[in-house]
Structures are given as structure tokens and as C-alpha cells.
Amino acid sequence: MENSKLPLHLCHVHKLSNFINRTHILVHSVALVFLFSYRASFFFQHPKTKAGTLPWLLVFASEVILAFEWLLSQSFRWCAVSRTVFPERLPEDDKLPPIDVFICTADPEKEQTVVVMNTVLSAMAMDYPPEKLHVYLSDDAGAAVTLNGMREAWRFAKWWLPFCKRYGIKCTAPGAYFSAGENDGDEDGGFGGSEFVQEKKHMKEKYEVFKKRVTENARIGDTRSNSRRDHSAVVEVIQETSSDDADAIQANEAKNMPLLIYVCREKRPSQPHNFKAGALNVLLRVSGVISNSPYILGLDCDMHCNDASSARQAMCFHLDPKISPSLAFVQLPQNFHNISNNDIYDSQLRSALKVLWKGYDGLGGPCVCGTGYYIKRVSLCESSISEAGDAMKLRQCFGPSNEFIKSVRQINKPDHMLIQRNNAQPNEIQLLASCVYEDGTKWGKEVGFLYGSVVEDYFTGFHLHCKGWISMYFDPKRPQFLGSGTTNLDDFKFL
Numbered sequence: 001m002e003n004s005k006l007p008l009h010l011c012h013v014h015k016l017s018n019f020i021n022r023t024h025i026l027v028h029s030v031a032l033v034f035l036f037s038y039r040a041s042f043f044f045q046h047p048k049t050k051a052g053t054l055p056w057l058l059v060f061a062s063e064v065i066l067a068f069e070w071l072l073s074q075s076f077r078w079c080a081v082s083r084t085v086f087p088e089r090l091p092e093d094d095k096l097p098p099i100d101v102f103i104c105t106a107d108p109e110k111e112q113t114v115v116v117m118n119t120v121l122s123a124m125a126m127d128y129p130p131e132k133l134h135v136y137l138s139d140d141a142g143a144a145v146t147l148n149g150m151r152e153a154w155r156f157a158k159w160w161l162p163f164c165k166r167y168g169i170k171c172t173a174p175g176a177y178f179s180a181g182e183n184d185g186d187e188d189g190g191f192g193g194s195e196f197v198q199e200k201k202h203m204k205e206k207y208e209v210f211k212k213r214v215t216e217n218a219r220i221g222d223t224r225s226n227s228r229r230d231h232s233a234v235v236e237v238i239q240e241t242s243s244d245d246a247d248a249i250q251a252n253e254a255k256n257m258p259l260l261i262y263v264c265r266e267k268r269p270s271q272p273h274n275f276k277a278g279a280l281n282v283l284l285r286v287s288g289v290i291s292n293s294p295y296i297l298g299l300d301c302d303m304h305c306n307d308a309s310s311a312r313q314a315m316c317f318h319l320d321p322k323i324s325p326s327l328a329f330v331q332l333p334q335n336f337h338n339i340s341n342n343d344i345y346d347s348q349l350r351s352a353l354k355v356l357w358k359g360y361d362g363l364g365g366p367c368v369c370g371t372g373y374y375i376k377r378v379s380l381c382e383s384s385i386s387e388a389g390d391a392m393k394l395r396q397c398f399g400p401s402n403e404f405i406k407s408v409r410q411i412n413k414p415d416h417m418l419i420q421r422n423n424a425q426p427n428e429i430q431l432l433a434s435c436v437y438e439d440g441t442k443w444g445k446e447v448g449f450l451y452g453s454v455v456e457d458y459f460t461g462f463h464l465h466c467k468g469w470i471s472m473y474f475d476p477k478r479p480q481f482l483g484s485g486t487t488n489l490d491d492f493k494f495l
């Protein structure tokens, strides 16, 4: 009872650094005024003493451009803030809202299936009520190796999830967990007894078997790999398939597992696929008719959960009644596990994520940065058409699926938090994942993730802010997600 009166999160204004930054802005601005008046005085000089006009004008113009650019970037330094959360003050588990996790993969050759499955497993093993967690993997390549990997991941999850839960494992990606230092007590949730050591060893063996099976599948080859740009939709809810005795014993645990869904959208060479934004919009629709959770966690396939309590921490913002109605998303920084000691290209994006984005947060919040964000479904699926709007207009906006339109109406209702999984019709799902579904609709323009830019994340974030939504940036001490960053100039150039 008492908890409900205490705040779920606090915002700290960086007073000293804001003071220093503002003083610097003032001094710099005064210097600019002197510089510009010096340049302007040139035009009042006697023609005989004047230097060449053209070079003078060019220098002046470049200074004006640079000063303008500098001025725009000062907004980041005006009001830096940071945040603390209190997940222990959240309501009981049965009152927490469901979450859909969206993971995207596009190329099984560049994005190793074992790495992708580590991301999937790490999301499934988060410390959140399993019946409220639904993990969707979008496979743009439609690769058999990825679908097989999902089935293997499901089998391994039956062992991995109870292990993580029992011992409070923080890094829920098995690969990263087992490669961390043997004596890293923090990673082991403080356990160290012989029973734990024994079980950890057993789990490691299971993980090695899982890895072997996934990589063997990859080596056997994917017969469908030639049809990466030309394939039909496949949506599969991963379920019990094994007849293995040991697995069957664990099957009981499966009742307490999140839903795991493989989604491969239809792709045809004649239809634009709109890259990652296109994949995310298919996930939005397919998940809409299956779980329709009010919140979505977006992850790149190489970005695993490094803190099992991540979803609970994000909910400290989303469940705050004061900000919740206008809060579209909580963005966490992109942290990387493979940064070299000589990070000469700033691959860890330190200037952006440790300095600028905190300033961004003080001014209404950052934009979406592609991965590691908890976004409210309604912010992506809202339309100007009210719930009572006529069916024809809703179809023009969201496409022809009545089931999906029904799901959009549901998320606008106040009791949406309690909605449970639906039994969607397979042909409705095929329709939603088809490549022509969006023709003539507002998908990618007004609804969902926006098309027309390679940085769909920034574009979508800006668009949400333009519509009046706010966002939060949360940079906790322990990185909540870890991915692989660029480590050489070639990769960096194409960022």
C-alpha cells in the first residue's frame, strides 16, 4: 500500500554540468558577436585599404554556417538529466502489462544463427511473468536454418529459463553468460554452492549440444537460401515437438514459458520490402492478432539482454500515471561487448550516448535508436480516426484485415492491459504477412514504423515527437542490452 505512494522513478538534473555548459554557451556566443562585428566592419572600410572581397565573403559565409550548426547542437547541452528507477515499487506481477518482444534478423550468413538465438533466449529468460511475454523473431531471409534454430532454442529454453529463474541470473544470454569469468559471482546472482556449480556445468553441456545442433544445421545448408527475396509467408508458433524423455520431463516447465513465434513475411521482387521498417510493421500486425500486448521491446538480432530486470525497470516509466498518457517509449543506450581498448572511431558512441542523449532527455526525450526501446503499441497504431470511425476509413488506414482492426480498437480501450493471447486464424495471419497487404494503406506513412529512410528508427522517433508524444532516455549502471559494435573503419563508414 505504502509503495503506491512512492515514485517509481526519479529525475536528476545535472546542475553543475548544465551551469558550466550554459556559461560556455554564453562566452562562445559573445565571442561570435565580436567575430561577426569584425567581419561586418569590413564593408565599412575605405576601398583602398580593403583586402579581396570574395575571400572575405567566403570566410564570413563559412563562419556563419559553422556558428549556426554550433547553435543548433547547444540544445543538447542545455538541460542534461539522468534517471533512477525503483522496480521494487511496481505493482504485483498480475498487474504488470504484457510485452511483445520484436527481434529482427535478415541474413543467416552475416548474422550467425547461434548469436540470433542467444538474443531470443535472453529475451525469453527475462525476469517478467512468462505468460505476459511473447517473443517474435522476424526472419527476412526466410531461412530454414533460422526456423530450425528457433525450434532448438525452444528445447534449450526449457532448461535455460528455469536455471536463470532459480539462480537469479542477470545476463540471460547463455553464450555471454558462459564466456564470462568463472568466478564472476555477480553474474551468478550471488550463488556459489556445489549444487549450483553442478547445475551450471550441466547447463553448459546442454548449451554446447544446442550450439552444435544449430551450427550443424547451418552447415548442412539452406535449400531455400536462393529465395531470400522471393518467398511466401511462414508464421509458426514454436511448440513441443520433441519425443526426447529428458525433454518430456522438462515439458512441464514449458507451461511457464513465454510464447515464441517465428515470422517470415512474404517477399516478392516486384514489391518493395522496405527493409527493417517493413519487417517491424509485419510484426506489429501479426502480433496484433496473436498477443496484442500494449508494450513492445524492439531488439536487433545481435543485441542480447544483459540485465534480466530490464522490462521491470522500463515499466517504472510506463506505469507512472503522471507521464504514462503522453509517454511513447523508453530508450536505453546501445552498449557493446566487443569494443577494443584502442577505440579510435568511438565505436561505443560515447559522445552521443553519454553526453548528448542525456541533454536530449531533458528536452522532451530522445528519438528511437533502433534497438533497446520499450514502445507503447498505441503510439505506433494510433490514427486520427476515432474508435467509432467508420469501418471503411479504418480499412483505408490499417488495411483489409478485420481481425487487425479489432486489435487496434482493443488497444485504445482502458482495460487493454489485461487482454490475453488470442487464437488467430492461420489465413488471417498469412494475409497480414503478405507483401501486398499495405498497398493503398497508411502503413509506413502514418501508421507503424516509417518508410523512406534507411534510419527508420530516428525518422519514426521524430514523427512521434511531432505528434506530441514524449520519450525517456534511461542509462543505468549495468548495461541492459549488449550488442556487437563496429570495430574497423570499413564497418564504421557504413554505419
Ligand SMILES: O=c1ccn([C@@H]2O[C@H](COP(=O)(O)OP(=O)(O)O[C@H]3O[C@H](CO)[C@@H](O)[C@H](O)[C@H]3O)[C@@H](O)[C@H]2O)c(=O)[nH]1
Residues within 6 Å of the ligand: 104, 105, 106, 107, 111, 138, 140, 274, 275, 276, 279, 299, 300, 301, 302, 369, 370, 371, 454, 455, 456, 457, 458, 494, 495
Ligand atoms: O531488410 C532488413 C534489414 C535489416 N534488418 C535487421 O535490422 C537490424 C539492424 O540492421 P543492421 O544491418 O545491423 O544495421 P546497423 O547499422 O547495425 O543498425 C543500426 O541502425 C539501424 C538504422 O538506423 C537501426 O535500425 C539499428 O537498430 C541500429 O543498430 C538487424 O537485426 C537486421 O537483421 C531486417 O530485419 N531487415
Ligand SMILES: [Mn+2]
Residues within 6 Å of the ligand: 300, 302
Ligand atoms: Mn547492427
